[in-house]
Amino acid sequence: MKRFVYINDDSCRYSYCDNRISNTKYTLWNFLPKNLWEQFRRFMNQYFLLIACLQLWSRITPVSPATTWGPLIIIFIVSASKEAWDDYNRYLSDKKANERKIWLVKDGVRIQIKAQEVHVGDLVWLHENDEIPCDLVLIGTSDRQGICYVETAALDGETDLKTRTIPPISANLSVEQLGKVKGVIECPNPDNDIRRFDANMRLFLPIIDNEKSPLTINNTLLQSCYLRYTEWACGVAVYTGNETKSGISRGAAEPKFTAADQWYLMYPMEVEGPWYDFLIIPLRFELLCSIMIPISIKVCLQFESLLTLPVFVVLFGFGLQLLSQNLAVAKVSISKI
Numbered sequence: 001m002k003r004f005v006y007i008n009d010d011s012c013r014y015s016y017c018d019n020r021i022s023n024t025k026y027t028l029w030n031f032l033p034k035n036l037w038e039q040f041r042r043f044m045n046q047y048f049l050l051i052a053c054l055q056l057w058s059r060i061t062p063v064s065p066a067t068t069w070g071p072l073i074i075i076f077i078v079s080a081s082k083e084a085w086d087d088y089n090r091y092l093s094d095k096k097a098n099e100r101k102i103w104l105v106k107d108g109v110r111i112q113i114k115a116q117e118v119h120v121g122d123l124v125w126l127h128e129n130d131e132i133p134c135d136l137v138l139i140g141t142s143d144r145q146g147i148c149y150v151e152t153a154a155l156d157g158e159t160d161l162k163t164r165t166i167p168p169i170s171a172n173l174s175v176e177q178l179g180k181v182k183g184v185i186e187c188p189n190p191d192n193d194i195r196r197f198d199a200n201m202r203l204f205l206p207i208i209d210n211e212k213s214p215l216t217i218n219n220t221l222l223q224s225c226y227l228r229y230t231e232w233a234c235g236v237a238v239y240t241g242n243e244t245k246s247g248i249s250r251g252a253a254e255p256k257f258t259a260a261d262q263w264y265l266m267y268p269m270e271v272e273g274p275w276y277d278f279l280i281i282p283l284r285f286e287l288l289c290s291i292m293i294p295i296s297i298k299v300c301l302q303f304e305s306l307l308t309l310p311v312f313v314v315l316f317g318f319g320l321q322l323l324s325q326n327l328a329v330a331k332v333s334i335s336k337i
Contacts, residue, residue, distance in 0.1 A: 001188070001189045002186055003186075003187055004184055004186055005121050005184065005185040005236065005237075006121050006182075006184050007123070007181055007183045007185065007203075008181060008236075009182065012121055013121055013122070015120065017242070018240060019098075019118035019133060019237070019240040020241050021097050021098055021116070021247065022094055022241075022242060023250060024091050025083075026083075026084070031080075031084065031087075035079075035084075036076075039079055045072075048072050049072065052068040052069050055069075098115055099114050099116065100114070102114075102124060102126075102133050103126070103127070104118065104122055105123035105124075105178070105234065108176060108179035118134055118237055119237065119240065120237050120239070121236065123178070123179070123181070123234060123235070124234070125234050126227045127232055130226070131224070131225075132221045132222065132224065132226070134223050134237050134239060135222050135223055135237070135238055135240070135244045135246075136220065136235025137187075137201065137219055137220055137236045138167075138220065138221055139166055139167070139170040139173070139178065139181065139235060139236060140166060140170060140173055140234040141166060141232070141233045142231035142233070145165075146166040149161045149163060149164070149230055150164055150222075152225045154225065154226075155224050155225055155246055164218055164219065164220065166219065167201060169211060169212075170201075170213075178234050182204040183202055184204075185199060185215070185238060186200050186202075187215070190243040190244070191245065192249040194217075194222060194245050194246075194249070195217055196217055197215060197216060197217040197220050198215075198216070199238075200214050200215055201213050201215055220235075220238075221233065222244070223239075223246045223247065224246045
């Protein structure tokens, strides 16, 4: 599938999404149900919820349900509060990026707008050290050779500066012509491949007509990169908002599961044969029930027997000694009589 980006054309400006970035997971309306769903995806929470529900049955529970419901509710509140705080920080970060001021070129006039107000087809004017607000096709720079330098560390982790060049079709455009340029860019639908961009561009009269120029990734400026060692650069927005290559790569924030939450995955429950229900399940149940009579009881009894025997021998010997002494005293008394 292809998308057609009409350069500096207000009639097609709203055909695609704007440049608003959103990395939040929740809204005020879906926070409670969505957060509860994520928490109950954890096996340990499911287990303790089952125990808490069983304790509501007064005929089988030996303890008060509050002993489980209280800690469980506290755990849920703490987890939900942490998720809400993290999501609020993401909202603040998005707001800062969306409200950042950038320069746009409209009918040869540069105007300053918020980054979230950029649309596909707009001409974005960048200055040195500016962060690139969306994915652009480079059509002009301050360099006579038509090159500029970008820092892509935030995108691919590489600290070396990359060189980007303007396509040959716009090599001879003046600054005045850049502000009034019209044309169309035929490019693929958004994807997350930061090393490939196969497209072509055609400019309309009075500048040039009926001549297509191929575009590659070397003709693009991608979102989250920075313009370096170049006084200015001008580009056409082709992907905006969460449809940029960086936005697609980020994706939605997923809940994190610890090893303790996933320990049960070590014991798959799928059926592995006709003997599974008659052998594996009973033996596994036997192992689970073994904790009711722990092996520590056997250890304690063994130590008790080991400690009791010497004490018994000592006491028995002491008793025999007392008995022999008493018998000796009795014999002496009888002989005197």
